Amino acid sequence: MIEKLISVGLRNRYIVLLIAGSLFVWGFFAVKQNPIDAIPDLSENQVIVFTEWMGRSPQVIEDQVTYPLVSNLQGIPRVKNIRGTSMFGMSFVYVIFEDDADVYWARSRVLEKLNYAQRFLPQGITPTLGPDGTGVGHIFWYHLEAPKIDLGEQRALQDWYIKLALQTVPGVSEVASFGGFEKQYQLIIDPVKLQYYNISMMDVMNKVKANNNDVGGRKFEMSDMAYIIRGLGYVKKKEDIEEIALKNYNGIPVRVKDIGTVQMGGDLRLGIFDVNGEGEVVGGIVVMRYGQNADAVIQAIKTKIKEVEKGLPEGVKFKISYDRSTLIEAAIETIKEKLVEEIIVVCIVVIIFLFNWRSALSIIIQIPITIAISFILLNAFGLSSNIMSLTGIALAIGVIVDNGIIMSENSYRNLSEWQNNPSPDK
Numbered sequence: 154m155i156e157k158l159i160s161v162g163l164r165n166r167y168i169v170l171l172i173a174g175s176l177f178v179w180g181f182f183a184v185k186q187n188p189i190d191a192i193p194d195l196s197e198n199q200v201i202v203f204t205e206w207m208g209r210s211p212q213v214i215e216d217q218v219t220y221p222l223v224s225n226l227q228g229i230p231r232v233k234n235i236r237g238t239s240m241f242g243m244s245f246v247y248v249i250f251e252d253d254a255d256v257y258w259a260r261s262r263v264l265e266k267l268n269y270a271q272r273f274l275p276q277g278i279t280p281t282l283g284p285d286g287t288g289v290g291h292i293f294w295y296h297l298e299a300p301k302i303d304l305g306e307q308r309a310l311q312d313w314y315i316k317l318a319l320q321t322v323p324g325v326s327e328v329a330s331f332g333g334f335e336k337q338y339q340l341i342i343d344p345v346k347l348q349y350y351n352i353s354m355m356d357v358m359n360k361v362k363a364n365n366n367d368v369g370g371r372k373f374e375m376s377d378m379a380y381i382i383r384g385l386g387y388v389k390k391k392e393d394i395e396e397i398a399l400k401n402y403n404g405i406p407v408r409v410k411d412i413g414t415v416q417m418g419g420d421l422r423l424g425i426f427d428v429n430g431e432g433e434v435v436g437g438i439v440v441m442r443y444g445q446n447a448d449a450v451i452q453a454i455k456t457k458i459k460e461v462e463k464g465l466p467e468g469v470k471f472k473i474s475y476d477r478s479t480l481i482e483a484a485i486e487t488i489k490e491k492l493v494e495e496i497i498v499v500c501i502v503v504i505i506f507l508f509n510w511r512s513a514l515s516i517i518i519q520i521p522i523t524i525a526i527s528f529i530l531l532n533a534f535g536l537s538s539n540i541m542s543l544t545g546i547a548l549a550i551g552v553i554v555d556n557g558i559i560m561s562e563n564s565y566r567n568l569s570e571w572q573n574n575p576s577p578d579k
Contacts, residue, residue, distance in 0.1 A: 173518075173522055176522055176525055176526055176529070177521060177522050177525045179525065179529055180522070180524065180525020180526055180527075180528050180529050181525060183525070183528040183529045183531070183532050184525070184528045186532060187528050187531055187532055187537065187538050188444065188445060188446040188447065188537040188538070189446055189447060189448040189449075189481055189485070189537065189538045189539075190289070190446075190447040190448070190477075190481065190537045190538070190539045191447070191477050191480040191481045191484060191539060191540060192289055192539055192540060192541075193536075193537070193539045193540075193541045193542070194287050194288075194289050194537070195289075196287045196288035196289060197249050197252075197288075198249065198250045198251065198252050198254055198256060198259065199247050199248060199249045199250065200247075200248045200250070200256075200259050200260050200263045200282060200283070201245060201246070201247055201248075201282065201283030202222060202226070202245070202246040202247075202248065202263065202267065202280050202281070202282060202283070203243070203244070203245055203280065203281050203282070203283055204218050204219075204222070204243070204244040204245075204246075204274075204278060204279075204280040204281070205242060205243055205244075206218060206242060206243075206244070206275070206278055207242040208242060209241075209242055210241065211239045211240050211241055212239075214239040214240070214241075214242070214243070214244050215237075215239035215244075217274070217275055218239070218244040218274060218275070218278065218280075219237040219238070219239045219244045219246060220237070221270060221273040221274060222237065222244070222246045222267075222270055222274075222280060223235055223237045223246055225266060225269060225270035225273060226246065226248060226263065226266050226267075226270065228266075229248065229262050229263065229266055230262065231250050231251045231254045231259070232248060232249065232250055232251075233249045233250065233251055234249040235247070235248050235249065236249070244280075246280075248263055256285060256443045256444075257285070260282060260285065263282065264282065267280055267282075284326040284327035284440055284442075285326050285442055285443050286326040286327060286440040286441060286442060286443060287441075287443055290326065290440045290441045290442075290443075291438050291439070291440060291441075291475075292439060292440075292441045292447050292450060292451055292477045292478075293438075293439040293451055293454050293473075293475065293476060293477065294436065294437075294438050294439070294473070294474035294475035294476075295436050295437060295439075295458070295471050295472065295473055295474055296332070296426070296428060296434040296435065296436030296437075296471075296472050296474050297310070297311065297315075297434060297435050297436060297469055297470070297471065297472070298434075298469070298470045298471075298472050299435075299466075299468060299469040299470075300468065301467075301468050302466065302468075302469065304332070304333040304334050304419075304433055304435060305333060305334040305336050305419060307332075307333050307434075307435035307469075308330065308332065308333030308334055308335055308336070308435050309336055310435075310465070310466070310469070311330050311333070311435050311436070311437060312330055312335070314461070314464070314465075315328075315437065315461055315465075316328045316330055316437060318457060318460075318461045319437070319439060319454060319457055319458070319461070321457070322450065322453045322454050322457050323450070323453060324441055324442050324445035324446070324449065324450035324453065325439055325440070325441065325442065325450065325454070326440045326441060326442040326443070327439075327440040328437045328438070328439055328440070329437060329438040329440065330435070330436075330437050331426050331435070331436060331437065331438065332425065332426035332433060332434055332435040332436055333419075333433070333434075333435035334418075334419025334420065334422070335419060335420040336417060336418075336419065336420075337417075337418060337419070337420050338388065338391055338394055338415060338416075338417065339415070339416050339417070339418040340357070340361070340394065340409065340413055340414075340415055341413050341414050341415075341416065342354070342357065342412055342413035343412060343413050346411065346412040346413070347412055350399075350400065350402050350407050350411070350412060352399055352400060352407065352412060356399060356400070357399060357409070357412070360397055360398070360399050360409075361394065361397060361409070364386055364388075364397045365386065365387060365388045366386050366387065367383060367384060367385055367386050367387055368383065368384040368386060369381075369382075369383050369384075370382030370383055370384070391415040391416065391417060394409055394415045395408065395409050395410035395415050396408055396409070396410070397409045399411075399412065428472075428474070434472075436472075436474060439454055444535075446537075447477060447478070447481060447537075448478055448481045448482070451476065451477065451478040451481075452478065458471050480540075484539070484540050484543050485538075485543070487543070487547070488543045488546060488547050491547045491550065492520065492524070492547075492550065495520065495550050495551065495554050496517050496520060498554070499513060499516050499517055499520075499554050499557070499558065500513045500517065502558060512561040512565060515557070515561065516554065516557035516558060516561060519553055519557055520550060520553060520554065523549070523550070523553050524546060524550070527546050527549070
């Protein structure tokens with residue numbers, strides 16, 4: 154069989170060269186299309202369902218949120234396992250699908266089931282899907298250097314300007330904010346005054362919620378002009394909350410400021426983000442979307458950061474905390490160096506031992522063609538270029554070179570013996 158292949162190849166050498174050239178060109182484009190990352194994605198094919206019900210204990214969350222969700226999410230096609238976790242005020246349900254299931258198909262199936270399971274949950278509770286990222290999707294961390302701005306202002310800048318801008322980058326699934334203080338209006342109520350005016354906590358909550366809203370009216374026509382009537386009610390400063398009327402007491406309106414005080418403060422924090430022991434900072438974690446090219450996404454993020462930085466207040470700058478592209482580029486440079494080194498070694502070994510440049514050229518040609526075919530197969534099987542796959546290619550190059558040297562030397566020796574001692578049967 155091998156002899157027939159060799160003879161066919163020798164008789165149709167131009168066709169063999171054409172096929173080899175076509176594979177090399179195909180592989181060249183496959184290299185550009187193949188997603189590049191530093192580490193292989195070995196995480197499970199999962200969809201996360203997140204539900205928030207603040208102030209409830211883990212047992213209440215388990216009984217009224219997690220268990221109904223896990224029970225009603227059963228029966229989704231191609232699901233391997235469903236796991237639920239309950240903690241204070243939050244519920245997480247992990248729906249694990251088969252490895253070959255499309256992640257966006259899986260998310261749509263989970264959404265269909267959530268529409269049905271919604272009615273088994275307490276009123277006002279809405280489960281949401283987690284980002285379409287993976288366990289190794291944290292590709293870029295940054296923090297802000299803003300010595301003249303407090304942590305609350307930095308967090309507001311991150312949440313309402315920087316985060317929204319970076320989420321528009323193609324391939325970004327989510328930008329998670331960390332550090333600082335999330336600003337909020339805090340209403341501190343005096344229980345004695347509540348009792349005196351006979352007002353309940355629920356009355357205060359409902360009145361504040363109802364008054365933080367815009368309302369619409371109808372058109373009012375006057376002098377051939379139509380005017381749209383609307384009521385502006387969104388809270389813009391703490392004084393707006395203080396003036397909200399709760400009830401009448403002997404014909405006199407009782408306002409929020411009569412039963413407590415309103416102040417600006419930060420939300421409850423469970424941790425802080427510190428850099429090199431020099432103090433707290435505010436920043437974000439960029440999560441890459443499933444199946445994207447990590448190196449291309451990071452470069453797009455850096456370009457977007459330069460644009461966003463122009464609109465930041467004076468003295469505010471970006472500082473990179475973690476950049477995976479450094480490791481990605483190092484892995485690519487390593488395989489480039491090994492490729493050049495092995496080509497040089499092949500030339501030296503073959504020329505020294507065989508004194509034949511054509512033999513060296515035949516081996517050198519095998520290396521780029523083999524690498525090109527490797528990337529074609531990587532794309533065919535949906536694998537990315539990472540440390541593991543690039544290391545395997547680098548090791549395979551050594552095997553290819555070794556095999557080429559042995560085969561060339563063996564062919565050269567057999568041809569030499571045949572020329573020196575020809576026999577009738579050869």
